[in-house]
Amino acid sequence: MRFLKIDQFSAYLLCALCASLFCLTLTGCPAAGGGGGTITISSVSSSPQDPTPGIPSASTVPLLLTGGAPSAIPGQTLDFEASGGQAPYTFSMVSGVGSINASTGDYTVPAGTVGLPRTDSIKVEDASGNTVSLSIRIHANGAAIDPNDTLYASEWGLATIKARDAWSTSADCNDIVIGVIDTGVDYTHSDLKNNLWKNPLEISQNGSDDDSNGYSDDLYGWDFANDDNDPFDDHYHGTHVAGTIGAVSNNSSGISGACWRSKLMILKFLDSSGSGTISDAIRAIDYATANGAKVTNNSWGGLTSAVQALQDAITRAQNAGDLFVVAAGNSGVNIDSIPEYPAAYNNANIISVGASTSTDGLAYYSNYGTSNVDLVAPGSSIYSTFPTVSTTGMRNAGFSTKNYNWLSGTSMAAPHVTGAAALVWSDDPSLTSAQVKSALLDNVDTKAAFTNKVLTDGRLNIDNAY
Numbered sequence: 001m002r003f004l005k006i007d008q009f010s011a012y013l014l015c016a017l018c019a020s021l022f023c024l025t026l027t028g029c030p031a032a033g034g035g036g037g038t039i040t041i042s043s044v045s046s047s048p049q050d051p052t053p054g055i056p057s058a059s060t061v062p063l064l065l066t067g068g069a070p071s072a073i074p075g076q077t078l079d080f081e082a083s084g085g086q087a088p089y090t091f092s093m094v095s096g097v098g099s100i101n102a103s104t105g106d107y108t109v110p111a112g113t114v115g116l117p118r119t120d121s122i123k124v125e126d127a128s129g130n131t132v133s134l135s136i137r138i139h140a141n142g143a144a145i146d147p148n149d150t151l152y153a154s155e156w157g158l159a160t161i162k163a164r165d166a167w168s169t170s171a172d173c174n175d176i177v178i179g180v181i182d183t184g185v186d187y188t189h190s191d192l193k194n195n196l197w198k199n200p201l202e203i204s205q206n207g208s209d210d211d212s213n214g215y216s217d218d219l220y221g222w223d224f225a226n227d228d229n230d231p232f233d234d235h236y237h238g239t240h241v242a243g244t245i246g247a248v249s250n251n252s253s254g255i256s257g258a259c260w261r262s263k264l265m266i267l268k269f270l271d272s273s274g275s276g277t278i279s280d281a282i283r284a285i286d287y288a289t290a291n292g293a294k295v296t297n298n299s300w301g302g303l304t305s306a307v308q309a310l311q312d313a314i315t316r317a318q319n320a321g322d323l324f325v326v327a328a329g330n331s332g333v334n335i336d337s338i339p340e341y342p343a344a345y346n347n348a349n350i351i352s353v354g355a356s357t358s359t360d361g362l363a364y365y366s367n368y369g370t371s372n373v374d375l376v377a378p379g380s381s382i383y384s385t386f387p388t389v390s391t392t393g394m395r396n397a398g399f400s401t402k403n404y405n406w407l408s409g410t411s412m413a414a415p416h417v418t419g420a421a422a423l424v425w426s427d428d429p430s431l432t433s434a435q436v437k438s439a440l441l442d443n444v445d446t447k448a449a450f451t452n453k454v455l456t457d458g459r460l461n462i463d464n465a466y
């Protein structure tokens with residue numbers, strides 16, 4: 001009886017009670033403690049901006065054999081760091097190396113703005129003339145890149161976390177499957193449909209479970225709320241979250257995601273009212289773990305008592321080497337003393353995310369706690385994808401604007417971190433989940449507003465993370 005009751009406990013979405021739409025048109029949000037004020041999109045213009053990058057030129061940098069001597073093990077991966085411009089980079093020899101057998105001596109990284117061939121294979125001769133093959137990984141820390149998406153200027157969150165600087169190294173998350181555990185996603189959206197995970201072994205609409213994973217015709221994921229193979233978003237929350245992580249970017253249309261190219265697995269367990277059961281959440285997490293998602297975004301929570309079965313599912317993801325990014329919650333409380341789950345579970349694979357404002361304040365609604373919240377990321381007045389049709393959830397919330405819209409909450413903060421994790425991990429798939437987490441947590445921008453509020457005292461900075 002006790003478990004039945006707990007199992008029916010509703011999880012709820014972590015949109016702020018004061019969605020930005022209402023902030024803008026009605027009374028404004030209550031002031032945040034200390035340095036707050038009304039949340040407004042006009043603050044985009046006051047967010048830090050880097051100087052406009054100049055036209056980059058090819059640069060010559062020394063061949064940096066950071067991974068060891070050139071006579072090292074064939075196939076060894078070496079990290080090359082290039083800076084000061086964009087490709088083509090020419091890596092020239094340093095003394096004592098022998099020669100590079102790429103052509104006649106120097107190795108040139110092909111031209112390109114993004115999507116550089118991040119790995120390549122070259123042959124290097126040591127001083128004795130012995131040839132070894134080396135697999136190289138290229139970090140091209142060139143000039144910042146702004147995508148050509150027409151609504152990109154509204155995305156103050158991406159500017160704040162230095163995404164445009166990170167993209168000069170890599171903007172592609174295709175090597176990492178990202179699970180969006182939420183209300184579903186509008187997979188017909190022109191800014192999302194080409195960035196979806198597709199189950200590679202499943203034949204859709206033939207009525208059979210071709211890959212024997214327990215789900216028939218699960219092409220994009222699954223709808224655990226309604227127990228069907230169509231995870232279309234009948235709310236709006238999941239579509240918004242998906243766009244922040246990985247909207248199709250640099251396509252001269254709509255917004256940019258943190259990832260320009262991505263594989264988003266749609267795991268719907270919250271229904272058209274934004275509610276879901278613990279048992280469906282567990283099934284969604286387990287599907288992600290079993291089907292190859294390396295990172296899941298979990299912009300939901302609100303459980304005030306710990307449920308062991310839910311933590312067990314997160315532990316199974318941890319044991320599989322996967323990250324679980326979770327919104328810290330919107331109660332405005334210290335969840336070290338007033339816990340909310342799943343953010344307050346102590347799993348090592350959890351990254352718990354609070355919400356920041358465009359002026360690097362702690363959002364008034366954001367939960368905090370130096371044990372149970374790791375960092376903050378932009379969450380207030382975030383512009384992202386919205387369903388292309390009027391959904392039940394939109395009608396119930398009074399949203400009439402389709403395609404793109406503003407939302408606020410720790411729900412909007414977590415996807416920035418999820419996208420960052422996927423960027424770091426795609427750049428180097430050999431990293432462990434712990435290394436990816438450390439890369440994000442060890443490279444935040446510390447700010448007074450977050451000091452003694454979250455573990456790292458800081459806000460996400462993607463560029464510093466890799």
Ligand SMILES: [Ca+2]
Nearest residue numbers: 209211213215
């Ligand atoms: Ca299947």
Ligand SMILES: [Ca+2]
Nearest residue numbers: 203208210217
């Ligand atoms: Ca099938």
Ligand SMILES: [Ca+2]
Nearest residue numbers: 223226228230
């Ligand atoms: Ca459905």
Ligand SMILES: [Ca+2]
Nearest residue numbers: 248253254255
């Ligand atoms: Ca776009």
